[in-house]
Amino acid sequence: MSITLDNKITEAEFNSITSHEDLLEILKHKNIDSSSVISKFNYELEKRLLQIELVKLQQWVKKNNKRVAIIFEGRDAAGKGGNIRRFTEHLNPRSMRLVALNKPTDVERGQWYFTRYIQHLPNPGELVFFDRSWYNRAVVEPVMGFCTQHQYEQFMVQLPEFEHMLYEDGVVIIKFWLSITKEEQLNRFNAREDNPLKRWKFSPVDKKGQEYWDEYTKYKELMFSKTHTSFSPWIIVKTNNKETARLECMRYVLSLFDYDKKDDSEVSLFPDPNVIMRYFRSLHKYD
Secondary structure, three states: OOOOOOOOOOHHHHHHOOOHHHHHHHHHHOOOOOHHHHHHHHHHHHHHHHHHHHHHHHHHHHHOOOEEEEEEEEOOOOOHHHHHHHHHOOOOHHHEEEEOOOOOOHHHHOOOOOHHHHOOOOOOOEEEEEEOOHHHHOOHHHHHOOOOHHHHHHHHHHHHHHHHHHHHOOEEEEEEEEEOOHHHHHHHHHHHHHOOOOHHHOOHHHHHHHHOHHHHHHHHHHHHHHHOOOOOOEEEEEOOOHHHHHHHHHHHHHHOOOOOOHHHOOOOOOOOOOOEEEHHHOOOOOO
């Protein structure tokens, strides 16, 4: 491969690129900053290796009839959907489900609050990902006036016992709170409005996220104080850097299980404590 000394990549040079190494060599010879390219390459490589481990984990869960529920909560635009997509990208859909419920029907509003979620809990041998969960009633509903004060208070009393019963019955619940700064949330809101492929993500409730920022903060802190337990802890993830957050969430889940061939992993399975941590250790939060 011949490389000209001009700092622009020619068409011939572009067509000659067959690997990451080829591209980096061209950038080096032309004195073009390649740090962002290297960062992207490293992210894609690490993501692939972690996804291989997730496939191994899923096979182990199915083989041993484990029931695993992974909950993603957080402010709007914190990256819940993006995280779940990277988790599930290469998993077998026959033993994995995504749960992202619409607002409750009239019938569901008349039921015990947890009823609509119980039917979506994992079956033996299954991984279930919740894009929001029963925790809607802990933060979003009281902030937006979607429930009464009595309904909220009753929910908060019942919730720890509900999760304790699931724990005693063998359901593994992993609860992520994706933490984002107010400034970064606004940036992502603006990006969604400007992108016709993402505009559907921007709902009237989202628009209130900035206006009601302090109210959300109050209710999420109340939620943590009542529902961060030894059997069902909250895991806080700093998500201003979306790619780093995705990798660390995968790493954390993998670190919890002693699945088959885990020792053969070619990637670190130790989560970065500066990015992801239990609630009581997260003294410096984004939000």
